[in-house]
Amino acid sequence: MITPLIYILALSVVLWGRVKRRTTFSTLDNVPGPKPKSWWKGSFDDVFNARAWDFHWDIAKKYGSVIKIPTFMGDNWLYIFDPKALHHVLVKEQYVFEETSSFVEGNKLLFGPGLVATLGEQHRKQRKMLNPVFSMAYMRDIAPTFYAIAYKLRNSLARKVNDGPQEIDVLHWMGRTALELIGQSGLGVSFDSLEEDSNPHKFAMAAKSLMPAIFKFTFVRNYFLSTMLKIGPPKFRRFIVDLIPSSWTASHDLKNIIDVMHSTSIELYETKKKAFATGDYSEMERAGAGKDIISILMKANMEAGKDDALTEEEVIGQMSTLIFAATDTTSSALSRVLQLLSQHKDIQEKLRRELMEATEDGDLNHDQLVSLPYLDAVCRETLRLYPPVSVLVRTSRRDAVIPLSKPIKGLDGQMIHEIPVPNNTNIIIGIMAANRNPELWGEDADEWKPERWLSPLPEALSEAHLPGVYSNLMTFLGGGRACIGFKFAQLEMKVLLMVLVKSFRFHPSKEIRWQMFNIAMPTVAEEDASSIMGRLPLIIERIDAVSS
Numbered sequence: 001m002i003t004p005l006i007y008i009l010a011l012s013v014v015l016w017g018r019v020k021r022r023t024t025f026s027t028l029d030n031v032p033g034p035k036p037k038s039w040w041k042g043s044f045d046d047v048f049n050a051r052a053w054d055f056h057w058d059i060a061k062k063y064g065s066v067i068k069i070p071t072f073m074g075d076n077w078l079y080i081f082d083p084k085a086l087h088h089v090l091v092k093e094q095y096v097f098e099e100t101s102s103f104v105e106g107n108k109l110l111f112g113p114g115l116v117a118t119l120g121e122q123h124r125k126q127r128k129m130l131n132p133v134f135s136m137a138y139m140r141d142i143a144p145t146f147y148a149i150a151y152k153l154r155n156s157l158a159r160k161v162n163d164g165p166q167e168i169d170v171l172h173w174m175g176r177t178a179l180e181l182i183g184q185s186g187l188g189v190s191f192d193s194l195e196e197d198s199n200p201h202k203f204a205m206a207a208k209s210l211m212p213a214i215f216k217f218t219f220v221r222n223y224f225l226s227t228m229l230k231i232g233p234p235k236f237r238r239f240i241v242d243l244i245p246s247s248w249t250a251s252h253d254l255k256n257i258i259d260v261m262h263s264t265s266i267e268l269y270e271t272k273k274k275a276f277a278t279g280d281y282s283e284m285e286r287a288g289a290g291k292d293i294i295s296i297l298m299k300a301n302m303e304a305g306k307d308d309a310l311t312e313e314e315v316i317g318q319m320s321t322l323i324f325a326a327t328d329t330t331s332s333a334l335s336r337v338l339q340l341l342s343q344h345k346d347i348q349e350k351l352r353r354e355l356m357e358a359t360e361d362g363d364l365n366h367d368q369l370v371s372l373p374y375l376d377a378v379c380r381e382t383l384r385l386y387p388p389v390s391v392l393v394r395t396s397r398r399d400a401v402i403p404l405s406k407p408i409k410g411l412d413g414q415m416i417h418e419i420p421v422p423n424n425t426n427i428i429i430g431i432m433a434a435n436r437n438p439e440l441w442g443e444d445a446d447e448w449k450p451e452r453w454l455s456p457l458p459e460a461l462s463e464a465h466l467p468g469v470y471s472n473l474m475t476f477l478g479g480g481r482a483c484i485g486f487k488f489a490q491l492e493m494k495v496l497l498m499v500l501v502k503s504f505r506f507h508p509s510k511e512i513r514w515q516m517f518n519i520a521m522p523t524v525a526e527e528d529a530s531s532i533m534g535r536l537p538l539i540i541e542r543i544d545a546v547s548s
Contacts, residue, residue, distance in 0.1 A: 027420045028076040030410040033068030034059055041219070042070035047079075047391070047428070048218050050515040056390065060433045066408050066419065069428065072219075077393075078421060081430035081437060081474075083464040084405040085419075089394055089427055090479040091467045095120065097394040097427060099481070110214070110258055111324060112265070112317030115484065122314075123481070129300060129310060130318070130484055133293050139487055140366040141291070142185045146491060147363055149184065150499040152194040153177045157504065160196065161542045167509050170338050171522055171536040174331040174496075179204050181492055182326035187268055187319060188292030203323070206260040211328050212533060213254045215517045265319035269312070272298055294319060326485060328519045330492050332388040335522055335536045336514075337497060340382060340448055342506040342538050347450060351378055355502050369494050377453035379493050380471055384441075385448050387475040388519050390432040396425045405464065434474040440464050507539035 034055075036042035046055045047069060059067050065082035080086060089097040098119050107117035115126050132138075153173060160166055176192050183191040191201040272295055297318065301310050341348040354374045358364060370376065400421050407415040421427070438445040440461045444452075457472065467478035469486060476483035483489070511525040521534040 027422075028068055028078060028425065030412055030414075030416065031066060031068035031076075031078065031419065032063050032408070032411055033070065033079070034063075036070040036074075041072055042074065044069075044071045044219060047071075050215075050517060052516045053514075056430070056433065056516075060430065060436075064408060065430075065433070065437065065439075066404060066416075071426075077426040077428055078402075078419070079391075079428040079430055079433075080402070081434035082405050083434075083440070083466050085402045086429065086434065086474065086478075087465060087467040088402055089429070090477060090481075093400060094479040094481065096397055096400050098397055100393050100395040100426060103393065106214075107321075108317075110210070110261075111320040112262065113311075113314050114317030114319075114321035116321055116325070117317065118314075125308065126310060126314060126318070127480070127484060129297060129304070129308070130293075132300070133296050134484055134488060136487070138293075138296075139491055142488075143366040143369070143491065143495065145185050146181060146495040147499070149177060149180050149194070150496050152180075153496070154499050154503050156194050156196055157500075157540060158542055161504070161540050165507070165539050165541040167537045168540045169535050170506075170538050170540075171331065171335045171534050174334045174338075175208060175327065176200075176204070177496065178327045178330040178334070178492065179207060179323070181330075182323055184292065185488075186293045186322045186326065188272070188295055189268060202260050203264040206257045206264075207323050207327055208533070209253070210257050210261075210324065211517055211519055211521070213257055217254070218518075261320045261323070262316075265316050268294075268319060269298075269316050276302070293322065322485075325483070326488065326492075328521075329388040330489055332520050332522075333383060333386075333489070334493055334496060336386045336388075336520070337378065337382045337493070338500070338506050338538060339508075339512060339522070339536060341378075341501070342508045344448070347378065348501065348506065350374060351497075352501050355498050359498070359502065364498070366491065369498065370490070372494075373454060374450065375494055375497060377450040379490065379497070380453050380473070381448055381450040383470075383475045384435045384473050385446075386514075386520065387431050387435060387473075389475075390430075390516060390520065392429045392431065392477070394427045394429060396421050396423055396427070398423050402427075429474070429477070431474045431477075434466065434468075440466075503543065505541040505543055507541065509537040509539050512536060 034043050034046070037046060038044075046052060059079070060081070065080065066085065067079040069077040069079050071077050080089070099116075104117055104119060107114070111117055113122075115123065115130065118126060153176075157168065157173065160168060176194060180190065180192045180194060183189050191204045192198065276298065294315070298315060301315060304310075341351070351374055354372060358368070358372055364372075401418050402421060403418045404416070407417045410416045435441075436445045440458065441452075442458050461472055466472050466474060468474045468476065469478045469482040470476045470490075476486040476489075512522050513525040515521045515523055515534070522536040524535050524537065527535065
């Protein structure tokens, strides 16, 4: 009986909050947007579901860059990709428009108090400590590690296609490789030998299962999690979860995933801590020889003053955070590039020619690799058109006003030049919509054209001053919560593409349908109704004398 009572109490508190908000007129009521599909959830399920692509494209084309989204019990959210509004929310008043409480509290449960689970001064302090780790000097130092892992992947794939072209699940191998890349360079540990029959590390299995498990709780997380976390201490809430019937597998699966990730992070932290304390080289070597991100962070933390140092819990929280942030997003982006290259043979061959010519004298160093124009264009265009994360949500922490680049017509017929938003208003950041805005990118904004990056970009785009931290794109966001590892992700993509495209040709296989989870995931069209783990089979053909 306890578990139902907890849910009833949480529901009552949330419903009362919704009733109070709907008894007061909101300026958002005058903003155009889609009609709610449900009196209970509004259009929430249209925005957040695995096949929401068409809904997002349709509302962007119909309503423009500022849209009202009716959600739970008549609550209104604001969906924006207006450049000036984005700059205001993400940069100018970034501490007014913070991550939602549900996002922060959910991430704290998943990863501990790391970078994606903190706000305000605590977040700024963590970011200040981590910023030097992601410097250009570190990127140059870590490039050889990336190459070594890329060649392991190449050799494993070469053995699979040694007797001729084979259908291979690219997502599976990109996921394993991305995890190994962040494992070695981020935590100083190997999670995967990248051999065909190797047993996966328990952390690898947990990380692979995390995103599909989280997605099942999107609605509950947005509307009930913050309230439920106020009920009793953590041990009591854990007791309640354990009481949930085993038939409710989603709750138990997520709990088990969190337990594995947390226990592994603590184990790794204690190994490194012991190595630093004893100076034992064998321990240091086993813990990554002090060259990985967490080791560098731990050493800097030991030398920091009392006011700047992070707690042990915060440092441990960065471990699972790094794995989460660097695995599924990178494997999604890499899988998308390889699929697009398989569909556009001319672009694949042009890229291969550039890579072959550039590497006649051997592998490129970091600076040479990132300066290859066509490789860069292919990566930028893929990240523009197909960002792994399509939307993110912010919430106003007080009453505020959002200015617009150009006015919109309200439902009352009046022109709206700025939008007052009440405290606790949720703002959907339209990452994909901003990256595809035809007013900025031109009429071909919905087309994958790497060549667009080899000529001057549209003047309207430069004049818009989008706040993205990377190349006029919102893919890595902007402001104080922009992706801290965006240079790391770019280097991963370029190293792997260089090694793979030089060694193999990629051909389409089955019809693929991408799912709009928290992070985009490919599935086989005929299977996607029953599969949430994702697959991307492509035909891979060996084209060079790869050593076995």
